[in-house]
Amino acid sequence: MRNFVQNVEYGVYKKEKRLYNEKRGDLMKKLRFGIVGTGTIAHRFAEAIKNVEEAELVAVASRTKENAEKFGDEFDIPVRFDSYEKMAQSDVIDAAYIAVPHSGHITCSCLMMNNKKHVLCEKPMAVNKREAEAMFECAEKNNVFLMEAMWARLVPGTLKMLELVKDGVLGDILAVEGKFCYTMDEDEMDHHVFKVENGGGSLLDVGVYGLNFASWYLGNDIETINAQCSFYKGTDSHMAVLMKYKNDAIADISSATLLRKPNEGFVYGSKGYAYLQRFYAPQEIKIVLNDGTRETIATPYRGNGFEEQISHFCECVTKGLTKSPVVTPEQTLYITEQMDEIRKMTGVKYPQDI
Helix, strand or coil: CCCCCCCCHHHHHHHHHHHHHHHCCCCCCCEEEEEECCCHHHHHHHHHHCCCCCEEEEEEECCCHHHHHHHHHHHCCCEEECCHHHHHHCCCCCEEEECCCHHHHHHHHHHHHCCCCEEEEECCCCCCHHHHHHHHHHHHHHCCCEEEECHHHHCHHHHHHHHHHHCCCCCCEEEEEEEEECECCHHHCCCHHHCHHHCCCHHHHHHHHHHHHHHHHHCCCEEEEEEEEEEECCEEEEEEEEEEECCCCEEEEEEECECCCCCEEEEEECCEEEEEECCCCCCEEEEEECCCCEEEEECCCCCCCCHHHHHHHHHHHHCCCCCCCCCCHHHHHHHHHHHHHHHHHHCCCCHHHC
């Protein structure tokens, strides 16, 4: 059985990996990732990174040895840590993927960055704008790369939709609609999405996709925002947001944790509209124009949808960039501030806001 943390097999693993790469003439240095957390989203990342040539998953950190070992066994990860601090202080990783609940993002990200590790932090990157600003300041101080894991911005469907809009296929964009609403099972009611102290609620969990979606196609020149929400244990269990832009365009966004709606969206233009199932990261785009033209465009993921963001992250780090030119700090801060404003008008408060 492998030793925990002080993994004697890791040296063998590195040697075998190097020899293998040399044999096939591939001397490209892969970015070595460690995952912080072992929940559902960490599993998705671990599956996706298998399909990314520029990266390799070499470590996992959990607060317990048992969880780290279980996750490590599932994905054949050579190094397992029973604390986040041990991973941060180690030299086996170049970058960390932060997959803990929202409330832990700032602590875990800054821990890694203060130890000179690049960070890809799960969305929303922070509970509020103050935390997000502190995280970017930490990245700048340590000269490391930090990016919010807004994977949906980088998938083929979003890139194609942005191209169609830029090319004027739909004409002037007049409105967008997006619904990301699900309901948790009865045995999941203790989930962190229902805990105020964890930054719970539908807005931060999935509403963040809708707000980004509106921003991608309508910009950020908003005139007014109106919002209403329902509550469960102090968290917003159903949030509806209506935004009016200075050019008269309107965005209608909703999110929920205890209400199921079709996960779909529309981009409406003066020449027609686009229908997007899983609106924020579509694998198919249906175009319906006013002249009767109809077209369906397939935009499949490389794997589960996370691969593109991992590749983009690796490219930015390899090029020595200080920020992503696509998932920019400015966009992350803008959307985070927007969520702060929406929470304030609907009465959703977190301990971190004090």
